[in-house]
Each structure stands twice: as structure tokens, then as C-alpha cells.
Amino acid sequence: MFLLIISVVIAAFLPFLPFIYLPILSLIILSLYIKLDFKVSTLKIVVALLLIIFVYFTSLAHKQQVDFLLMGLKEQRGEYLLKVAENNGDYYTLKIISSQNSKKRDSILFFTEQELPINTILLYKGEIKNFNQYKNPGSFSPYNIYRWRNYGYITENSGNTAIIQFGDKVSKKEINDFINKRLEKLADMVVPLAKGVLLGQRRELTTEQIINLNRGGLLHITAVSGLHVGIIYLIVQTILKKILSKKLSLTIAFITAFAFTGIVGFRPSTLRAIIMLGIYSFAQIQGYPYSLKRALEITALLNILYYPLVVLDPGFQFSYLAVWGIAYISPKLKFFEIISNNYISSILKITVAVQLAILPLNYYYNKGIPLLTPIANLLVAPILPLYLGALICFILFPWKIIAIPLEIISYYILNISAITGYWLHINEIMLIFIVFLFLCVFVIYKLKNYRFKYLIPILLSALMLIFFFHQPAVKIHFLDVGQGDCALVQYRGYNILVDTGGIMGSNIGRNVLLPTFNYLGVKKIDYLFITHPHFDHMGALGEIIDYIEIDNILIPDNEEMYTPTFLNVLEKILEKDINFQRLKKGDSLVLGNITKQVLHPPENYYPSQSVLNNISLVTLLDYKGVKVLFTGDIEGEGESLLIDELVPVDILKVAHHGSNTSTGELFLTISTPKYAIISVGLNRYGHPSNEVLQRLRDRNIIYYTTQRDGMITVKIKRNGQYRISTYGR
Known part of the structure; x- marks a missing residue:
């Protein structure tokens, strides 16, 4: 059975891997069957092959369907009638009732701070955005699974939303509201954690708390998972078995756990837990032996057969690997049996087994290895059932005598997370x-x-x-941040960032930039250039400023820079006491053999059109004669002022994502780049313009785009030779 599960998982993944992997993985599966199941019957082999073929073609068909829809689908605009189907804490899942658009999606995610009851009907006028699949080493979007489910997303800023009809009066929202009101009777400091642990709501957790919980490996306790469902089941069954029959106590415990799962949502991890608890309860009631391994395998197989793409969901991966560690690795950790206390020995074995099992996933998603996470979980896991039980008791009986231990445990968990957040980040x-x-x-x-x-x-x-000795002296990475700009220059331990990218509602800083920085070994940003105050160039600054040390932030010396978008972040910059500088034409940054010279904007410059684009910082990076020109979103008016300053360059970062308002004929004639980099993503503006691409072709300029090629890296050797490589193809 275990071998079958591995085969089915591989079959579900295959459509998303390059074709070259198909024969390799087929040989691996065949070799495993020959080695491990040599005596298996022909009938079982035939059934296994049929299941593998079914899962593969189901997964392939769904991927092709979504690829076809996304191929010609940029950003859908129109009028939609939507119904709230599920409250996921940070966002809602909406079902489309009717639409003007012929290319329909399965569902839409709505990122909002509003409180909406289930079955609420909304009228939405605006655009539905696609989930980007960012092609950077280390980058991972937790919403990739929604991309392959053909989901789109909307935010409060992407269109106009009106409530047509409120949902059910008695719904999950009302239950959540009741629970929230009870929890708010606790001390202010611990309310966010209590809501996170019991309901999976992280909105009220501070950025610092989320960072600490994540680094300490304890953030999973604020995402209601199979662990929570199991604890609820255990608490109810332990209490009832003393006063009721075994059959009745198991039945009520399962019904309670099922109801709790319904309130928090049927996610892969909670679904796994409730199915396994159902198998366990049935086995206990009927007097059958229960096998954790077999229950896990049956549950995984049912999940994958029902929906093969669930294997792409991180919740599925972490949940099943964690239980696999308990089932398969824990029994082999005999070393801990030298501890006389069986309870402590069991906790140690389970904690270490789980951490070992999910270690590959931790590395894949975070490009690092948690050093103290096992200790943090060891210190928190034993008290989590007590904490959950006390929370439930407090909701039923909001007495001060229950609140005091709850507050003590909350402070304890937050402090443990703050002192155990040490990771070893290493690249592949x-x-x-x-x-x-x-x-x-x-x-x-x-x-x-x-x-x-x-x-x-x-x-x-x-x-x-x-x-x-084969490492380049300078690396310039043009990151794939969708429709936006972000470039990282690495030289002698210095890290220079030019823009941060930013897409409304995407958390691109946390989900894309930071994992890539971890992969590239970036511990801090020495110099951060913000070319101009458009969100697609600086939107992620507010996020990364909380997660990574920044020494210097440099902006154009122009009054037009101080837009509401920039002012929102400026306050945080000043709070962090980050060195803040304004640059104008003639300024320069020199680090060893590398020079970054500011060519634009000149002093006291006020553009007559496209004001924010034309005040963009334009800088020329020079390392031993290799010149790279960074242009921000400068347009024709700004380019005309640069003509006298331009010199032939090797590489041009094409301005404004390849818009036809930039990169004019004269500009290209004077700068004569050999290569051009276009930072662009899915958009409705027609970027990059065919006109600009034709100008590049006419001059035999080789061009790359982040949308097509993923992260583009320029590697410059100490002798001045350079080469360009891409991550996405």
C-alpha cells in the first residue's frame, strides 16, 4: 500500500514536471516494485497501474484545462454575482453565480477585512486577477494550488463590491462571532494568539509575533490543522469515557471533532485527521485492530483519487509527512527509550520524528533548516491540549480562574517562539x-x-x-515579481536592491522576495534604491522592512516622490532608524571596483507628463568596463534628458516593463545594448509592446523577459567577462 501511495503521488506530480522526468520517475517506480514487491500478484500490479494511469491523466487534463484558460486570459474585467462559500480567516472563497465573461473560473478568493456571513450575495464590478507562478529559486507562493484549481482573486482595491443580500443568520460566522466575543475578555496581548490557535485567525497577530512564530516553527499552531482536530477528539473522548460507554463516547467525540472541522473548514490537514479519526472510531467500536500506517495510506489514497492536484497543497504535504514520521520514523528512535519516564520519551520520539519527516519540506519552502524548532515544539506540544481545552472551557464559562492560566500559557508560547527562531539558510x-x-x-x-x-x-x-575560483565577482539577479520591478546586485558580501516589486493583495515580499533572498544567502540589504513611488516598484517594501535588516534606503530627490503610497512606508522607515538619502543626477555609490552612478533625475526637475514615471532614478552600474543601465519606469520625456549622459552599455533594463512610451529609437541608438532585460508579468496593458520588441530585434539586441524566463541572472567574472542565465527555462 505504501509503495502504491508513492506511485500515485508521483503520477499526480508528473504533469507539472519537465518531460525529461517522465522516463526517470517511471524507472524509479518500476525498480521499487521489482525490489520491494517482487512477490505481489499480477492482479494487484494491474490495479496499481490502472490507478496510476487514472491519477496521471486526471491531473494532466486539469492542468491542460487551466493552461488553456490562462493562455489567452489576462485579467478578466466585468460584472460578477458572487456568493460567499467559505470563511478562511484571511480571505473568503466565493462561488460565481453569474458572469458577463465567457471564460469562467471555478471560484474566487476575496482578500478583505470585511466580515461577511456565509451565503452572502455580492455584486462585484472590476477585474479578477490571476495567481502568478513566480519563477525564482526558493520562491514559493502558497496560492499556487489555487492557480491550478483555476481560481482567481479580488481585493478591496481591484474593483467595487456591493452586498446584495446578507447570508444565513445562523452560520459559521455567528459561531465565530460568539467565540471571538468570549476570547476578547482575555488580556489584549494574548487575544490574537488565542484566536489563532482556536479559529486559525491570524489577522490580529502583530507582524513581530508572526515572524517569531514562523521562525520558531510554531506558526502551524495558529493554522487550524489535523493536530487541533485530534486534540478536540482526545479531550472529548477522555472526559466522556468515564461516564458513558465506549461506543457512545467514541461516537460523540467523533461528531464533536467533525463539527469543529466544519466550523474551521475542510482543509487537507483537517480532512486527513477527520477521516483517520473515523477509521479509528469505527475500528474501536467494532473491535477491529487499528493500524496508523494503513489508516494514513487509505486516507491519502482517497484524497488523491478524489482530487489529484491536492498533492500540490502544502497543507496536504506537511500534514501527511508529519503523520508518516510518527508512523514510520518514531518507532525507530530507540535512543529515547533510555529515558525512564514513558510520557517524556514518547513526546521526544514523536517531536523528533515529525521534524525529521518534514525537514525536506522546510528546506524546499524556506530554503533553510530550523535549528531550534524541535526544541520549540517539544516545549509547546505537551501543553497544547491543555491550552485548547482551557480555551474551550473559557468560551463556555468565561471565568477569571480559567483566564489566568490561559494568559500565562499564551505568554509562554510567544516567548518560546521569540527565543527559538534560528534557521540555517543554505542554497542548493x-x-x-x-x-x-x-x-x-x-x-x-x-x-x-x-x-x-x-x-x-x-x-x-x-x-x-x-x-x-569559479564564482563570479558580481551577480545581478532580475527577479520574477510579476508585473513589477526588482533587481538584486551581489558583490563582495554587499547586497544592493533596486526596487521591491509589489502586487495588491499578494504578500509578494514574504512569499517571493524573502524565500529567494534566503536561497541567495542575503542576510541584509546594504543599499535599497526605490526608483519611484509606484506600487509595482515599492509595494513590497513595507513587508520586507519587517523581516530583513536594511542599512540604507535611497530615493529620487524630488517632491513628487512623497505620494500616499510612499508616505505609508516612510513612517516605518523612520521608526526603524534606517539611513535615508535623496539622490539626484551626479551622485554615485562606489564599493570597491563597482560604481553605481545616478544619471537622472536632475536637480529641480518637474516633468510635464507621466510625472511619477519620469522622476525615476536612472543609474549606471559599472564593473571593470561591464555596464548595466537601470531605468525604472522612465518615459520619452525623461529619456530625452538622458541623451547627453548616455554611453554604450552592455545590458539595458528596459524601462516601464516594455511599454511603447519608453525605449525610443534614439535612446537605443546611443546606448547600443547587447542584451535587454524586461521585467514584466501578466497584465492588461499590452506589456511588453510589440513595437519595443521590434526595435530590439532590428538592432539584434537579445532580450529576456521575467514572465517567460523567470529570474534572469548576469554573472560578471573578475576579468570582465559575463554571461546571462535564466531560472525559468
């Missing part, structure tokens, strides 16, 4: 090197031939030297 090359190092140590330990024992360290040292 370094990870491969570490694995290789451990393999060498293992081989040396096993080898009996002493000559080979000395040869391996010598070879390893040689490989390290080769690796070091």
Missing part, C-alpha cells in the same frame, strides 16, 4: 556540497585502505578550490 549548491562531505566522511570511515582515506580529503579540497 551548498546543500549538495554538505551531503557530499558527509558521504566522504562515511566512505573514509568505512574504507580499510589507508591510501584512499588520504586521497578523498585531497580531492574534496581540490573541488572546494575549483568551486571558489
Whole structure:
């Protein structure tokens, strides 16, 4: 059964992997069946193959359907009648009742601070946005699963929303409101955590609390999961078994857990838990033996057969791998049995087993290894059932005697998360090197031939030297941030960021930039250039300023810079005591052999049109004769002022995402770039313009786009030679 599950998961993933993986993974599956299930019957093999084929083609068909819809679908605009189907805490899932658009989506996510009852009818006029799939190393969007489900999303700023009819008077919202009112009787400091743990609501948690919980590996306790469902079941069953029959106590416990799941939502992790609890309850009532391994395998198989794309959901991946660790790894950790206290021994085994099981996922999604997460979970996991039980009691009986221990435990959890948030962030090359190092140590330990024992360290040292000397002196990464701009320059430990990108409602800083920074080894930003105050160039600044140290922020020295968008972030910049500088034509930044010269805007410049675009900082980066021109969103008027300053460049960052209002004939004739980089995503503006692309072709300028190529990296060697590579293809 376990082998079948692995095969089915691989089959579900295959449509999303390059074609070259198909024969490789097929051989892996075949080899596993030959090695592990050599004596399996022909009938079982046939059934397994049929299931694998079914899952593969179901997954493939759905992917092709979504690809077809998205191929010609930019941003849908129109009028939609929508119904609130589910409250997910930070957003609502809406079903489309009627639409003007012929290309319909399955559902829409609505990111809003409004409180909307289930079954509320909304009239929405505006655009429905697509979920981007960002092609950067380390980047991951938690909403990728919704992209493949053919979901779109809307925000309060993407259109006009009117409530046509309020939903049910008695609904999950009313239950949530009742619970929220009771929880608000607790101390202000602990209310957000209590709401997060019981209802999965993170809105009231401060940014600092979310960062600490995430780094400490405890953020999962604020996302209602299978753990919560299991604890509710355990609490109810433990209490009732003392006063009711076994059959009745198990039945009521399951019904209670099922009702709780209905309130918080049937997500992959809660669905996994409730199905497994159903199997457990049935086995106990009927007197059948219960196998955790078999229950997990049956539940996973049912989930995947019903909806193969669920394997792309991080909630599914973490939930099933965690339980797999308990079932398969925990029994092998015999070392902890030396502890005389069975309870402590069991907690240690389960905690370590779970952390080992989800370690690959932690690395994949965070590009790092949590160093103290096992300790944090070890300190918090044993008291979580007590905490949940006390919360339920407080909701029923809001007495001060219950509130006091709740507040103490809340402070305890928040403090534990604050002191255990240490991660080791390493990129894939370094990870491969570490694995290789451990393999060498293992081989040396096993080898009996002493000559080979000395040869391996010598070879390893040689490989390290080769690796070091082949590293480029300068790396310039043009990140895929959708319809926006973001470039990172790395040189001698310095990190220079030019713009941050930003898409309304996307949390692009936390979901895209920070994971990529972790992958690239960025611990702090030394210099952050904001070219101009449009959201697609600086929208993520408000996010990353909370997560990563920034030494200097540099902006155009122009009064037009101080828009509401920028002023919203300026207050936070001043609070963080970040060095803040205004730049104009003639200023420059020199770091060793690298120079970044400001060419625009000139002093006291006031554009007559496209004001914010034309005040863009235009900078020329020069390293040993290799010149890269960064242009922001400058348009024709600004370009005309640059003509006298322009010199031939090697690489041009095309202005304004390839708009036909920029990158004019004369500008290209004088700058004569060999390569052009266009930072662009899905948009309704027609970027990049065919006219601009034709200008580039006419001059034999090789161009790259982040939408097509993903992150684009320029690597400049110490001798001035350079090459360009792409991540997305």
C-alpha cells in the first residue's frame, strides 16, 4: 500500500514536471516494485497501474484545462454575482453565480477585512486577477494550488463590491462571532494568539509575533490543522469515557471533532485527521485492530483519487509527512527509550520524528533548516491540549480562574517562539556540497585502505578550490515579481536592491522576495534604491522592512516622490532608524571596483507628463568596463534628458516593463545594448509592446523577459567577462 501511495503521488506530480522526468520517475517506480514487491500478484500490479494511469491523466487534463484558460486570459474585467462559500480567516472563497465573461473560473478568493456571513450575495464590478507562478529559486507562493484549481482573486482595491443580500443568520460566522466575543475578555496581548490557535485567525497577530512564530516553527499552531482536530477528539473522548460507554463516547467525540472541522473548514490537514479519526472510531467500536500506517495510506489514497492536484497543497504535504514520521520514523528512535519516564520519551520520539519527516519540506519552502524548532515544539506540544481545552472551557464559562492560566500559557508560547527562531539558510549548491562531505566522511570511515582515506580529503579540497575560483565577482539577479520591478546586485558580501516589486493583495515580499533572498544567502540589504513611488516598484517594501535588516534606503530627490503610497512606508522607515538619502543626477555609490552612478533625475526637475514615471532614478552600474543601465519606469520625456549622459552599455533594463512610451529609437541608438532585460508579468496593458520588441530585434539586441524566463541572472567574472542565465527555462 505504501509503495502504491508513492506511485500515485508521483503520477499526480508528473504533469507539472519537465518531460525529461517522465522516463526517470517511471524507472524509479518500476525498480521499487521489482525490489520491494517482487512477490505481489499480477492482479494487484494491474490495479496499481490502472490507478496510476487514472491519477496521471486526471491531473494532466486539469492542468491542460487551466493552461488553456490562462493562455489567452489576462485579467478578466466585468460584472460578477458572487456568493460567499467559505470563511478562511484571511480571505473568503466565493462561488460565481453569474458572469458577463465567457471564460469562467471555478471560484474566487476575496482578500478583505470585511466580515461577511456565509451565503452572502455580492455584486462585484472590476477585474479578477490571476495567481502568478513566480519563477525564482526558493520562491514559493502558497496560492499556487489555487492557480491550478483555476481560481482567481479580488481585493478591496481591484474593483467595487456591493452586498446584495446578507447570508444565513445562523452560520459559521455567528459561531465565530460568539467565540471571538468570549476570547476578547482575555488580556489584549494574548487575544490574537488565542484566536489563532482556536479559529486559525491570524489577522490580529502583530507582524513581530508572526515572524517569531514562523521562525520558531510554531506558526502551524495558529493554522487550524489535523493536530487541533485530534486534540478536540482526545479531550472529548477522555472526559466522556468515564461516564458513558465506549461506543457512545467514541461516537460523540467523533461528531464533536467533525463539527469543529466544519466550523474551521475542510482543509487537507483537517480532512486527513477527520477521516483517520473515523477509521479509528469505527475500528474501536467494532473491535477491529487499528493500524496508523494503513489508516494514513487509505486516507491519502482517497484524497488523491478524489482530487489529484491536492498533492500540490502544502497543507496536504506537511500534514501527511508529519503523520508518516510518527508512523514510520518514531518507532525507530530507540535512543529515547533510555529515558525512564514513558510520557517524556514518547513526546521526544514523536517531536523528533515529525521534524525529521518534514525537514525536506522546510528546506524546499524556506530554503533553510530550523535549528531550534524541535526544541520549540517539544516545549509547546505537551501543553497544547491543555491550552485548547482551557480555551474551550473559557468560551463556555468565561471565568477569571480559567483566564489566568490561559494568559500565562499564551505568554509562554510567544516567548518560546521569540527565543527559538534560528534557521540555517543554505542554497542548493551548498546543500549538495554538505551531503557530499558527509558521504566522504562515511566512505573514509568505512574504507580499510589507508591510501584512499588520504586521497578523498585531497580531492574534496581540490573541488572546494575549483568551486571558489569559479564564482563570479558580481551577480545581478532580475527577479520574477510579476508585473513589477526588482533587481538584486551581489558583490563582495554587499547586497544592493533596486526596487521591491509589489502586487495588491499578494504578500509578494514574504512569499517571493524573502524565500529567494534566503536561497541567495542575503542576510541584509546594504543599499535599497526605490526608483519611484509606484506600487509595482515599492509595494513590497513595507513587508520586507519587517523581516530583513536594511542599512540604507535611497530615493529620487524630488517632491513628487512623497505620494500616499510612499508616505505609508516612510513612517516605518523612520521608526526603524534606517539611513535615508535623496539622490539626484551626479551622485554615485562606489564599493570597491563597482560604481553605481545616478544619471537622472536632475536637480529641480518637474516633468510635464507621466510625472511619477519620469522622476525615476536612472543609474549606471559599472564593473571593470561591464555596464548595466537601470531605468525604472522612465518615459520619452525623461529619456530625452538622458541623451547627453548616455554611453554604450552592455545590458539595458528596459524601462516601464516594455511599454511603447519608453525605449525610443534614439535612446537605443546611443546606448547600443547587447542584451535587454524586461521585467514584466501578466497584465492588461499590452506589456511588453510589440513595437519595443521590434526595435530590439532590428538592432539584434537579445532580450529576456521575467514572465517567460523567470529570474534572469548576469554573472560578471573578475576579468570582465559575463554571461546571462535564466531560472525559468
